[in-house]
Amino acid sequence: MLRVLGPLLCALWLLPALAQERQERIVESVLPALAYGPKCSSTLQLHNLSERSVILEVEGHRSGGGLVPLAGHASQTIRMNGAERVSYKLQIDEETTSAWAKVREIVPSPRLTPAVAVSGTTECVIGDQLRSTAREPAYPIRNPWFAGNVSEIPSEEILVINTSERAATAWLCYSTGNLYAIPSETRPTQLTHLCSSEAVVQIPPFGTHQFSVQRDHNSYFSLKTAGNGIVLQMLRLLDATVRLYKVDSSISFGHEEPADPR
Structure with a gap:
């Protein structure tokens, strides 16, 4: 009996280690605002x-x-050798400034870290010049939001990308600076911007929407979203003739922290 139990106990002890070794995870990044x-x-x-x-x-x-x-690739799957570099374009014929790509890296073991650097470039011919602007990867988060004074926002538009298969919602508020407060006995009174113009927009699965930061001489702008995998990007117009945008990565967005699994 001891001869049988010995190997059995050893196998049971190794099972958790083997299961952990086989666990793989997926790291997602998004390249936004791709123009074609x-x-x-x-x-x-x-x-x-x-x-x-x-x-x-x-x-x-x-x-x-x-x-x-x-373009030129038969499937979504790409296999890369060590230290390899590859470049791809999306196969899009129509004119657009808001195409996007999701890159999922399959990390096969908990002991390994992500290995692929993701970047992008948008190029436009303007007159006799070729203008180029970088596209940096962004990472989908839950319910991101943004609020600020228009005079302190260096960009003209904000791009919302819904990377999930469920519809998302965006709430927009344009304020001319008027404030209001609702008295409360349980918490300190807070001043809130009164929206002179507001909108609620549904964004379809995997869809995008660009919103202007300015409307009707507003001095304050805010955007709240509801969705599991949303990317927000500030866009600055570089050339109006071809609507070439630069993504302003200096802007930070608020987001909802995930629940503690403990």
Whole structure:
């Protein structure tokens, strides 16, 4: 009996370690505001910084949410060798400034870290010049929000990307500076901006929407969202003739912290 129990106990002791070794996870990033059309094109750049092979899934979307393939690549799956660099474009014929791509890196073991650097570039022909602007990866979060005085916002528009398969909601408030307060016996009275213009917008699964920061001479702007995987990006117009935008990564957004699993 002891001869049987010995190997059995050893196997049971190794099971949790083997299960943990086989656990894989997926790291998601998003390249936003990809422009395509007669004068513009965007490129996704992927660089494997490790010496091991890596498997990626690249999911391209039109601004309305529809899937698009990678030009010259038959599937969403990309296998990269160690230290390899690859570049892809989305296969989009129509003119757009709000296409986007989701990059999912499959990390096969808890002991390994993500290995692929994701970046992008949008190029537009303006007259006899080629203008280029970088696209940095963003990361979907739950219910992000933004609020601020218009005079302190260096961008003209804010881009909302719903990366999930469920619809999301955006609440917008444009205020001319008027404030109001609701007295309360249980908490300190807080001043709140009175919206002179407001809107509620539904964003479809995998869809995008651009909102102007300014409307009717407002001095204050706020945006709240409800959705499990939303990306917010501030856009600054570089050239109006082709609507070439620069993504302003200096702006930080509030978000809802996930529940503590403990």
